[in-house]
Each structure stands twice: as C-alpha cells, then as structure tokens.
Amino acid sequence: MPGAWYLTLASILFVVGAVGLLVRRNVLVMFMCVELMLNAVNLTFVTFARMLDDIGGQIVVFFVLVVAAAEVVVGLGIIVAIFRRRAGATADDISLLKG
Amino acid sequence: MLDIVWLLPALPLLGFGVLLLSGRRLGDPRAGWLATTMVAGSFAVAAVVCAGLFLRSPEHRVFTQTLFDWIPAGGLRVAVGFRVDPLSITMALFITGVSTLIHLYSVGYMHGDDNFSKFFLYLNLFVFSMLMLVLANNFVLTFLGWEGVGACSYFLISFWFERNSAAVAGKKAFVTNRVGDFGFLLGMFLIFAKLGSLDYGTVFSHVNALSSGTATAIGLLLFLGAVGKSAQLPLYIWLPDAMEGPTPVSALIHAATMVTAGVFLMARINPILFRGPDTLTVIAIVGAATAFYAATIACAQDDIKKVLAYSTISQLGYMFLAIGSGAYVAAIFHMITHAFFKALLFLGAGSVMHGMHDEQNMKKMGALRKFMPITAGTFIVAWLAIAGVPPFAGFWSKDEILINAWDKSPILWLVGFVTALLTAYYMSRQVFLVFFGKPRWEEADAKAPEEAEAKPEHEPAATEGAAADAPTTSDAPSSSGAHGAHGDFRPHESPWTMALPLVVLALLSAVGGALNLPINHSTEFLTRWLDPLFGNRLHEVTASTGLKWILFALTLGVVALGITLAYGVYLKHRVREDALEPSVLRHAWYFDGFVGALVDGPGRLAAVWSAYVFDRKIIDGAVNGVATLVRNTGTNVRRVQTGFVRNYALGVAAGAVVLFAFIVFRTA
Numbered sequence: 001m002p003g004a005w006y007l008t009l010a011s012i013l014f015v016v017g018a019v020g021l022l023v024r025r026n027v028l029v030m031f032m033c034v035e036l037m038l039n040a041v042n043l044t045f046v047t048f049a050r051m052l053d054d055i056g057g058q059i060v061v062f063f064v065l066v067v068a069a070a071e072v073v074v075g076l077g078i079i080v081a082i083f084r085r086r087a088g089a090t091a092d093d094i095s096l097l098k099g
Numbered sequence: 100m101l102d103i104v105w106l107l108p109a110l111p112l113l114g115f116g117v118l119l120l121s122g123r124r125l126g127d128p129r130a131g132w133l134a135t136t137m138v139a140g141s142f143a144v145a146a147v148v149c150a151g152l153f154l155r156s157p158e159h160r161v162f163t164q165t166l167f168d169w170i171p172a173g174g175l176r177v178a179v180g181f182r183v184d185p186l187s188i189t190m191a192l193f194i195t196g197v198s199t200l201i202h203l204y205s206v207g208y209m210h211g212d213d214n215f216s217k218f219f220l221y222l223n224l225f226v227f228s229m230l231m232l233v234l235a236n237n238f239v240l241t242f243l244g245w246e247g248v249g250a251c252s253y254f255l256i257s258f259w260f261e262r263n264s265a266a267v268a269g270k271k272a273f274v275t276n277r278v279g280d281f282g283f284l285l286g287m288f289l290i291f292a293k294l295g296s297l298d299y300g301t302v303f304s305h306v307n308a309l310s311s312g313t314a315t316a317i318g319l320l321l322f323l324g325a326v327g328k329s330a331q332l333p334l335y336i337w338l339p340d341a342m343e344g345p346t347p348v349s350a351l352i353h354a355a356t357m358v359t360a361g362v363f364l365m366a367r368i369n370p371i372l373f374r375g376p377d378t379l380t381v382i383a384i385v386g387a388a389t390a391f392y393a394a395t396i397a398c399a400q401d402d403i404k405k406v407l408a409y410s411t412i413s414q415l416g417y418m419f420l421a422i423g424s425g426a427y428v429a430a431i432f433h434m435i436t437h438a439f440f441k442a443l444l445f446l447g448a449g450s451v452m453h454g455m456h457d458e459q460n461m462k463k464m465g466a467l468r469k470f471m472p473i474t475a476g477t478f479i480v481a482w483l484a485i486a487g488v489p490p491f492a493g494f495w496s497k498d499e500i501l502i503n504a505w506d507k508s509p510i511l512w513l514v515g516f517v518t519a520l521l522t523a524y525y526m527s528r529q530v531f532l533v534f535f536g537k538p539r540w541e542e543a544d545a546k547a548p549e550e551a552e553a554k555p556e557h558e559p560a561a562t563e564g565a566a567a568d569a570p571t572t573s574d575a576p577s578s579s580g581a582h583g584a585h586g587d588f589r590p591h592e593s594p595w596t597m598a599l600p601l602v603v604l605a606l607l608s609a610v611g612g613a614l615n616l617p618i619n620h621s622t623e624f625l626t627r628w629l630d631p632l633f634g635n636r637l638h639e640v641t642a643s644t645g646l647k648w649i650l651f652a653l654t655l656g657v658v659a660l661g662i663t664l665a666y667g668v669y670l671k672h673r674v675r676e677d678a679l680e681p682s683v684l685r686h687a688w689y690f691d692g693f694v695g696a697l698v699d700g701p702g703r704l705a706a707v708w709s710a711y712v713f714d715r716k717i718i719d720g721a722v723n724g725v726a727t728l729v730r731n732t733g734t735n736v737r738r739v740q741t742g743f744v745r746n747y748a749l750g751v752a753a754g755a756v757v758l759f760a761f762i763v764f765r766t767a
Contacts, residue, residue, distance in 0.1 A: 021748050030745075091744050099740025 006047040013040035027082065027089040031075050038068050100151030101162045103144055104181050107191060108230040110140045114223040122216030130216035131206035134223045138202050141226065142195035149188045157631045160185055163236050163300065170239065174295060182236035182299055185628050186431070190233040190363055193435050197355045197442050198226050200600035204446055205347040207596035208453075218258060218345070225251035229356055233363060238287045238297040241364070245283065245328065248357045249276050255352060256344040268340035275337040279327015286320030289313065299367070306370045315375030321368055322382055325361025329415045332389045336691055338412055342404040346449030349404060354411045354445050355438035362418040362434055366427045373636040383423025383507055387514040390416030392688070394521035398528065399684035402459045403448045406529050409687075410485065411441055413518060417500050420515055425638030426503035428615070428626045433496035435625075436611045440484040440493055443604035447478035450597065451533060455540065461532040468534040473598050475534045477605035482530045484608040486523040487658045492611030499617065502650055506641055512650070519654055523661025531669040 017037035021030050042061045049057025082089050114137030122130050152160050165180035181187075202222060209218050228247025235241040249272075257269030291297055293313055294305050306314070325331070330338035341353045352358070365372065365382065372378050390413045397409035414437050421430035452459055454471055468475035484491035487498070497519060505512040615625040630637065642650070667673045683689065 018752055022745060022752065025745070030748075094744070095742030097740065098742030099737035 003047050003051045006043060010040045010043040010047065013037075013043065025090045025092055027079055027091050030091060031079065034075075035068065035072070038064060100154075101148055101183055102164065104148050104162070104164055104183050104234065105166060106144045107141050107148070107181075107195070107234060108227050110137045110144065111223045111227040111230065113137060115220060115227060118216055118220040118223060122220055125216060127210065127215050128206060130219050131202070131209065134219035135199065135202040135206060137223060138195060138226050139199045141230070142192070142199050145188065145191045145195050148183060149192055152183060152185065152188055157627075160631055161300075165236070175291065175297070177237055177239045177297060179240060180236040181234040183234070184632055186363075186366060186632050187233045189431065189435070189625075189629070191230055193438055194229050194233065194356050195226070197438050197604075198222075198229075198351060200603055201347050201351040201355075201442060201446070204350075204449075204597050204600040205345075208347055208449060209345065214258070218255075221251050221254045221258070222347075222351070225255070225352060225357070229360070232360055236299055238290065238299070238302075241367075242283060242287065245324070245360060245364075246280070248352070248360065249273065249280070249328070252276075252341070252352050252357055255348040256341045258344055258348065262343070265343040268337075268343040272337035272341050275334055276327045279324045279334055282320045282323025282327070286317050286324065289317050289320065293317075303370045306374050309371070309374055311375050313375070314371050315377045318368065318372050318375050318378030319381060321364060321371075322378060322385075325364050325419075326385065327361075328364075329358050329361030329419070330412050331361070331385055331416065331419060332392060333690075333694075335389065335393065335412050336694055339405055339408045339687070342402070342408050346404070346445055346452065349408070350442045350445030350449070354407070354441040358411065358415060359418070359434045359438070362415065362422060362430055365419070365422045366431060369427055369633055369636050372422075379423045379425060381423070382419050383504070383511055386416045386419025386421075386423055387504070387511045387518075388416070389413065390420060390518045391514050391521070392416075394518045394525065396684055396687045397525040398521060399680035401462050401685075403451065403461050403464075403529065403533065404445070404459060406461070406525060407441070407444050407448060410444075410522070410525065411437075413522065414441065414485070417497065417515065417518070420504055420511060421500040424500075424503040424507040424511070425636065426500060427633050427637055428629050429496065429499040429503055431629060432615045432625050433493075433500055435614065436484065436492035436496045436608070439604055439611050440481040440491075440608040443477055443481040443601060443608055444485070446597075446601055446604065447474050447481065450474040450601070451478075458540070461529060463540050464533045464538075465536045465540070466534070466538040471534075473601060477601040478534065479530060480605040481608050482526050484611075486526050486662065487519055487654065488662075489655070490609075490612060492608050495612035495615060495617070498651060498654060499615070501654060502640055502642060502647055503638055505646075505650060506638065516654065516657060520657040520661045523658040524665050527662045527665030528669050531665055536670055 014037050017033045017035075017040060020033035020036070024030055024033065042064055045057040045061045045064070047057075049055060079089060082094070086093070111134075114134050117133060118125070118130055125133060152162065162183040163180055164183070165178045167179055168176065169179045170177040202219070205218065205222065209215050212218065225248060228244045228251060230244070232241055232244025232248060235244060253269045253273045256272050257266045260266045260269070287297060290302060293309055294302055296302060296305075309317070327334045338353060338358065342349055344353070372382075393409045393412035393416060397406050397413060400406045400409060414433070418430045418433050418437070421427070421433060450471065451464070451467060451474060454467065454474070455464060458464065480491065484493040487494045489495075501512055501515050501519070504515050616622040620627070640647075668676060668679055686692070
C-alpha cells in the first residue's frame with residue numbers, strides 16, 4: 001500500500017510541527033512549525049485524493065494554501081510589530097493578556 | 100333599553116374627570132351640583148335599565164354587555180363587561196338613589212369647606228367604583244371596584260387630614276382592609292386554578308366541577324374579603340374609627356353602600372356557597388356573633404356617630420346571618436332598608452352635630468326636638484325603623500332574617516333575638532339622650548342653644564367652614580364674633596338641600612317594608628324579583644305559620660322591652676346610667692387594645708425577626724452567597740488565562756488529542 005508511506009511522512013511532519021510549536025520559544029520558529037503542520041495536512045489531503053480517486057482533496061489543499069498565505073501575512077505583520085517594540089521575539093516574554 | 104347600562108358607571112366617571120380637571124374652577128356650589136347631577140343621571144339610567152329588565156320574562160333576566168378585552172393574558176381573559184341581573188340592578192338602583200340624596204345633602208353640608216370640589220371628586224369616584232363592583236361580570240372587575248371603593252374610603256376618612264386622628268383612622272381602614280383583600284385575591288386564584296375562568300357566567304355554570312372541599316375553601320377565602328370590607332368580627336375595628344370622616348361619607352360609604360359590598364359578594368357567589376355548605380354555617384355564626392357583639396358596645400358609647408357605627412356593624416352582622424341561613428333575599432332586603440334608615444340616621448346625626456357646633460357627645464345634648472323639628476322627626480322615623488317597630492321598614496326585613504335564622508338553628512335565632520332587644524335599647528337610648536329629656540348643653544356651651552334655636556336643624560353650612568378653620572382662628576375675637584352672629588350668614592345656606600334628603604329617606608324608611616311584605620306570595624316583590632337568581636339555593640322557610648306568629652310576637656315584645664328599658668333609664672332615671680355603661684363596653688371589650696397589643700407585641704417581634712434575621716441572614720445570605728461563590732470561582736479560574744501563547748497551544752493540542760481519542764474509542 002504505497003499511500004501508507006505518504007501518510008506516515010505526513011504524521012511525522014505534523015508531530016514535528018506540533019512538538020516544535022510547544023517547545024520552542026522563538027516566535028518565528030513557532031510560526032514555521034505552524035506552517036509545517038498545515039503542509040503535513042495538505043500532504044494527507046493529496047494522498048487521500050489520489051487513493052480515493054477524488055479531486056475534492058486537491059481542491060481543499062488550494063483552500064488551505066490560500067488561508068495559510070493570509071495567515072502568513074497577518075502573522076508576519078504581528079512579528080514585525082513585536083520586533084519593532086523589543087529586542088527579541090521570545091514567546092514567553094509576551095503575556096500582556098494574563099488574567 | 101338594556102344597552103345603555105355602560106352609562107351607569109360612565110356618568111360618575113365623567114363627573115370625576117371633569118372635577119379632576121376643573122373642579123377648583125367650578126368652585127363651591129357648582130362642583131357639588133355637577134357631581135349630584137351625574138349621580139342623579141346614573142340613577143335615571145338605572146331606573147330605565149331596571150324597567151327594561153322587568154319587561155323580560157323572569158328566566159331571561161340576565162343581560163351581559165362586554166365593552167372590551169381588558170387583560171388578554173394567555174389562558175386568562177378578563178373583559179370589561181357588565182352583568183345586569185335582578186341582583187346587580189337592585190344594588191345599582193339603591194346605590195345611585197341613596198348616593199344622589201347624600202350628594203344633595205353634601206352640597207349644603209360641605210359648603211364653605213376649603214376642599215369642596217375635592218370632596219365631590221372623591222364621592223363621584225366612589226360611586227363609579229361601587230357601580231363597577233356590583234355591575235361587573237367577572238371577579239377581577241369586581242375586585243377593581245372593590246379596591247376602588249376601598250381607596251375612596253381611605254381618601255374620605257382622612258379627608259380632614261390635618262387632624263392626626265383622621266389621618267390615622269384612614270390608614271387603619273386601609274391596612275385592615277388589606278387583610279380581607281388578601282383573602283379575596285387567594286379566592287380568585289383558586290377559582291382560576293380550578294376552573295380556568297373568572298367570568299361569573301362561566302364559573303357559576305361550571306360550579307359542579309369543583310369538589311365540595313374546594314368550594315368551601317373558595318367560599319371561606321372570599322368571605323374573608325367580605326369580613327374585611329363589611330367590618331365583621333374580627334376585622335371590624337376600622338369602621339368605628341372611620342367616623343373621623345365627614346358625616347355624609349359615614350352615611351354613604353360606611354353605612355349604606357360600601358360596607359354592604361361584602362354581603363353583595365356573598366349573594367353573588369351563592370352557587371359556590373351552595374356547593375360548599377360549611378361556609379354558610381361559618382358565615383351565619385360570624386354574622387350572629389358580630390351582630391350581638393357590636394350591639395353590646397353600641398349600648399355604652401357616648402359619641403353620637405360611634406353608636407351608629409357599632410349599630411352598622413351589628414346590622415351587617417344580621418345580613419350575614421341571613422346569608423348564612425341561605426336567606427339571600429332577606430339579606431338584600433335588609434341591606435336596602437338599612438341603607439335607607441342608617442343613611443338617614445347619619446345625616447340626622449350630622450345635622451345635630453352642626454346644630455350643636457360639632458358636639459358629638461350625646462351626654463351634652465338633650466331636648467333638641469324643640470330646636471330641630473325636621474331632624475328630630477326624621478330621626479325618630481329612622482329610630483323606629485331600625486328598632487323594628489311595625490310598620491316601619493326595618494321591622495319587616497329583620498323579622499324575615501330572624502325566621503330564617505330559626506330554621507338554620509334556634510341558637511342563631513336566639514342571638515339575633517337578643518340583638519333585636521339591644522338594638523331597640525341602644526337606639527332608644529340615643530334618641531332619648533339627644534332629642535328628649537332636659538337640655539344638658541348649658542353647662543357645656545352657653546352660646547350653643549341660642550344658635551340652635553335661631554337656626555333650627557340643617558344650618559351647618561358656615562359652621563362647617565368655621566369648624567375647619569377652627570384650629571387656626573378660634574382664638575381670634577373676630578372669629579368668635581362670627582360664630583355668635585352665625586345667623587347673619589344665612590344667605591350661604593341652602594337648607595332645602597339638606598332637609599330634602601332627610602325627608603325622602605324618612606319616607607323610604609317608613610314604607611320600605613312594602614318591597615317584600617310577607618302577607619302572601621304576590622306581595623313579596625323582592626323575593627319574586629330575585630328568585631331566578633337563587634332558585635333552589637334560596638332557603639324556603641319551613642317553620643309553621645303558628646310558630647312564625649309566636650316568633651313574631653316575641654320579637655315585638657322584645658323590641659317594646661328594649662324601648663321601655665331605655666325609657667326607664669334615660670328619661671325616668673330609675674337606674675343610674677353609669678351602671679348600664681360598664682367600662683368594658685365603653686372600650687369595646689378592649690378588643691382594639693387587644694389587637695394593638697397583638698400587633699405591637701408578637702406582631703412586632705415577627706416583623707423584627709423577619710427583617711433582621713430572615714431577611715438579612717437567609718434572603719440576603721442566599722443572594723450574597725451566590726455572588727461570593729461566583730466571585731471566588733472567577734478568582735480561581737482566572738489563573739488559567741496565563742497570557743503565554745504556548746500554554747494556549749498546549750491546551751488546543753490536548754483538546755485535539757482528547758477529541759481524537761474520544762472519536763477513536765467511540766468507533767472502536
């Protein structure tokens with residue numbers, strides 16, 4: 001079953017992204033981890049589209065790409081704003097919304 | 100002809116509206132004339148409607164008119180509508196009739212009062228409320244009128260509110276009536292809960308759907324309302340104090356009309372009472388007890404109006420005794436005759452008081468018949484009527500009640516019988532003290548007799564104004580001069596306005612018995628007229644003719660005995676008066692003090708407990724406890740919001756894992 005390899009790769013990529021998001025403190029790296037997770041999911045969609053012979057999976061990927069692009073714009077904008085105000089971009093330094 | 104029934108309450112309401120907007124501008128006599136005209140118009144409408152009803156055949160003598168939906172709330176629909184049947188139209192007729200006369204009397208009586216137009220404003224509002232009460236076709240509208248007359252009673256008792264005693268008396272009447280109204284409300288709720296309607300027609304046609312116990316409960320609750328409004332034991336305490344109001348008010352509201360509302364209500368709900376007959380026994384016992392109790396007190400009062408107040412309570416007791424015996428017609432009959440002679444007694448008392456310069460103590464009167472021929476003459480007619488001397492009105496109605504009471508229980512009859520003795524006694528005492536014997540006002544006020552002589556009976560007009568001003572001006576010499584030269588102010592008076600009602604009421608008191616003469620069935624007009632309403636629920640007298648004659652003779656004998664006793668004591672002075680006026684009766688069996696102590700002692704304790712323990716600790720405690728719980732929870736839970744984005748990410752990841760696990764395990 002050739003699709004299994006793709007799916008395994010996708011899960012590994014997803015877990016790498018998720019763990020990276022949780023353990024790293026650099027905002028930029030965390031951001032890249034999020035992208036990694038998104039692309040892992042994209043890979044899963046494409047795999048299933050191929051396996052099930054259904055074009056719908058590939059179409060969803062385009063949607064995810066568009067949303068990811070928009071997210072990158074917003075996310076990078078926030079990061080740039082953070083860099084303007086402080087020297088670094090460590091996630092744990094920023095807790096203004098603490099309850 | 101029946102369609103114009105809406106005009107009945109509308110006319111006094113119109114008068115009320117006009118007086119409210121421009122009463123002061125209308126000024127002294129005209130505001131009174133307007134009010135009188137409105138009520139007289141109402142009386143004319145009532146007469147036309149009554150004639151229209153009379154022309155129908157007896158079984159079709161119910162007419163309902165719905166004006167509009169008042170409260171359309173889910174299952175509850177309350178309409179503003181009128182129910183014209185022999186009972187309501189009889190009530191409306193005598194209410195508007197007596198009201199017209201008393202309005203007319205008030206035009207003369209209140210002349211010169213600062214708040215002349217306000218007085219008539221309240222009177223018109225009262226007549227409107229009273230007509231709503233009797234004409235309503237559902238309990239809620241009756242309750243509206245019920246509260247309306249209560250409010251007017253409050254306004255009018257404390258009409259001279261600058262006098263502290265008047266203000267306090269008004270409050271007392273209002274608060275005591277709340278106790279009864281609470282029973283009325285609960286009774287209505289129970290009816291609605293069981294039958295889903297408050298319309299008289301619907302309720303009475305479905306009365307068999309009520310269990311006997313429920314009907315008894317409803318009857319007793321509504322009777323509690325009647326006890327408050329009609330001043331029966333133990334809620335009678337407000338009525339004697341209500342005499343603080345102007346005398347026409349005592350005559351109209353606290354003798355002739357409003358206080359009979361309870362009797363009317365009991366007659367109205369007769370199908371419910373019939374369904375739960377235990378209520379009738381309670382009503383009869385309370386009525387008889389009140390009749391006797393109030394009569395004993397009336398024997399030892401010195402205040403001319405207090406005697407009449409206790410007498411009213413006692414006579415209302417008679418009416419409830421009749422209701423309790425199932426003799427609804429006798430109750431209504433006595434209500435009507437009582438309205439005639441008691442209104443007359445009060446108006447006569449008002450005339451006397453003003454002839455005597457606001458003296459209310461009967462011990463300081465005497466021999467007034469020489470100075471006030473019309474007042475004395477009419478008062479004596481009323482006295483004979485209330486004492487039960489044939490052929491005056493009170494004799495017939497009281498006799499009918501006593502015969503019906505005998506059927507219910509000879510003990511109840513005995514109580515009513517002794518009360519008849521007391522009634523004859525205390526009324527004779529009053530008449531002898533006021534109008535006969537030696538004049539006793541010389542020692543009180545040397546000036547009064549000349550004035551009384553100069554202006555025979557209904558002269559009070561200027562006195563009224565002077566009396567109202569008395570606290571501020573009595574010390575000034577000019578004022579006392581005005582008092583002395585009172586006769587010069589005669590142009591102010593309109594004597595016939597006060598004499599005419601006295602004479603008309605005296606005529607009615609004399610011949611009122613003709614409404615229901617027990618000679619044979621065809622002379623019992625009132626019974627035949629009201630019969631379709633009560634049907635088999637009306638008690639048929641079972642006593643034999645011989646027994647009736649014996650009871651009749653006994654009553655007559657006891658009335659004669661009462662009058663003779665009073666004659667011996669108060670005219671011939673065979674016995675010292677004080678011996679027959681023990682302190683316990685003077686102080687109304689100390690019941691007022693007892694209630695006062697009860698409210699001030701345990702009542703106050705209960706209030707303090709509920710205010711400072713129950714309210715503070717339990718009610719406030721529950722509210723504050725909930726608030727504290729929410730606040731503490733918030734304080735603890737806010738720590739979850741760390742502000743660290745990686746914590747949130749962990750939360751999202753953990754949530755995703757849990758969801759995933761849940762889905763996996765559920766499908767597995």
